[in-house]
Amino acid sequence: MRCAGGAVTHVGPVAPPADVVVDAAGGALLPGLHDHHVHLLAMAAARGSVDVGAGGLAALRRAPGRDWVRAVGYHESLAGPLDRDRLDALVADRPVRVQHRTGQLWVLNSAALARTGLEAAPDVAVERDANGRATGRLVRGDDLLRERIGGPPPDVGAVAGELAAFGITGVTDLTPATDRGHLEVLADAARRDGFPLEVAVTGAGALADVDVGLRRGPVKVVLDDARLPSLDDVVAAFVRARGAGRTVAVHCVTRAELVLALAAWDLVGARPGDRVEHGAVVPVELVDRLRAHGLVVVTQPSLVSARGDQYLADVEPDDVAHLWRCGSLLASGVGVAAGSDAPYGDPDPWHAIAAARDRTTPSGTVLGAGERITAHRALALFLAPLDDPAGAPRRIEPGVPADLCLLAEPLGVALAAPTAVTVRTTVRGGQVV
Numbered sequence: 001m002r003c004a005g006g007a008v009t010h011v012g013p014v015a016p017p018a019d020v021v022v023d024a025a026g027g028a029l030l031p032g033l034h035d036h037h038v039h040l041l042a043m044a045a046a047r048g049s050v051d052v053g054a055g056g057l058a059a060l061r062r063a064p065g066r067d068w069v070r071a072v073g074y075h076e077s078l079a080g081p082l083d084r085d086r087l088d089a090l091v092a093d094r095p096v097r098v099q100h101r102t103g104q105l106w107v108l109n110s111a112a113l114a115r116t117g118l119e120a121a122p123d124v125a126v127e128r129d130a131n132g133r134a135t136g137r138l139v140r141g142d143d144l145l146r147e148r149i150g151g152p153p154p155d156v157g158a159v160a161g162e163l164a165a166f167g168i169t170g171v172t173d174l175t176p177a178t179d180r181g182h183l184e185v186l187a188d189a190a191r192r193d194g195f196p197l198e199v200a201v202t203g204a205g206a207l208a209d210v211d212v213g214l215r216r217g218p219v220k221v222v223l224d225d226a227r228l229p230s231l232d233d234v235v236a237a238f239v240r241a242r243g244a245g246r247t248v249a250v251h252c253v254t255r256a257e258l259v260l261a262l263a264a265w266d267l268v269g270a271r272p273g274d275r276v277e278h279g280a281v282v283p284v285e286l287v288d289r290l291r292a293h294g295l296v297v298v299t300q301p302s303l304v305s306a307r308g309d310q311y312l313a314d315v316e317p318d319d320v321a322h323l324w325r326c327g328s329l330l331a332s333g334v335g336v337a338a339g340s341d342a343p344y345g346d347p348d349p350w351h352a353i354a355a356a357r358d359r360t361t362p363s364g365t366v367l368g369a370g371e372r373i374t375a376h377r378a379l380a381l382f383l384a385p386l387d388d389p390a391g392a393p394r395r396i397e398p399g400v401p402a403d404l405c406l407l408a409e410p411l412g413v414a415l416a417a418p419t420a421v422t423v424r425t426t427v428r429g430g431q432v433v
């Protein structure tokens with residue numbers, strides 16, 4: 001295979017001469033992988049954070065530095081519900097912010113509430129108790145915190161390099177950003193020479209018309225079970241996206257969220273490219289409606305292997321049979337794509353491929369044996385174009401962008417043990433990255 005000018009120019013048994021020659025030595029050459037659901041800024045910020053998921057809340061006391069403590073990975077199963085008073089008991093002399101493992105919630109201590117001015121601010125994202133006192137809990141307050149805390153933007157280039165090392169050459173960032181600055185940080189990083197990824201961005205409805213020069217994916221619509229919007233609000237969000245010529249990607253992890261989203265699609269109509277993000281619970285009776293609307297479910301296979309036991313313990317008994325569908329959706333003709341949801345999930349697509357094949361939880365339970373797919377099929381979930389995530393896997397043929405992933409082993413060997421894969425070289429636009 002030869003590439004020039006950023007594109008593949010020749011595939012065949014005899015390669016024309018080239019300036020740089022790479023001998024694949026029998027290793028598989030694949031199109032670069034696509035992660036169809038990531039959060040790049042949150043990944044970059046997580047690199048400078050304390051992981052309380054691994055170290056427990058006591059790790060907050062050992063955080064390096066003197067000023068802000070940023071922590072990630074909190075879940076109620078670690079130490080119950082968290083609020084400012086519990087954080088103050090651990091750390092009172094520095095501002096602390098702790099992110100829930102799902103990325104949907106921040107908890108601030110009193111010093112952090114004072115520093116950000118959120119103690120008194122009448123922002124709807126700041127939760128208050130019956131007496132009007134801020135609890136420290138901030139629902140989906142990422143943009144608000146970034147604006148109040150300031151500081152230099154996180155190093156997106158570094159996390160992009162980590163993703164490229166897995167053989168990934170393209171991502172869709174699904175952050176429901178409401179602040180144009182979020183998209184501009186991504187655009188600035190992506191413009192830099194040698195940036196290894198093609199990036200598509202979403203953003204919330206408020207940014208539906210904003211163009212920062214990156215490929216524009218669907219508008220992200222967030223439905224949170226704890227405070228579900230009205231059907232009218234969801235319909236309005238869809239209509240707004242349509243007005244900007246955009247598709248929609250709807251965050252659906254519960255039965256109620258999916259029912260609400262489908263009701264909106266029934267009224268507004270679906271378009272090719274509309275997506276259900278996660279689809280953590282897809283009741284079997286809704287599968288036909290997903291197919292009828294032509295919706296794509298963007299699943300995260302790694303979450304089953306990382307948190308499967310937690311899902312089995314937490315969801316309603318009626319929902320257990322419908323958790324993280326994959327194989328049954330494909331068999332029913334529903335389009336499926338895969339993403340990592342990094343940093344909230346494992347960014348390694350090879351782990352995800354093994355997880356989709358095995359569906360083994362940390363305790364060794366198989367979650368939904370009927371949902372298993374082959375490693376070969378799972379790889380294909382990472383090979384479709386960014387703008388057609390459940391489409392046919394991209395192929396290496398003359399004319400396509402030279403976005404490539406070279407493995408150290410033949411494909412059969414690689415897919416027999418996906419977690420042991422060695423990515424030798426990743427190429428983006430003809431350049432080794």
Ligand SMILES: [Zn+2]
Nearest residue numbers: 037039174341
């Ligand atoms: Zn996400």
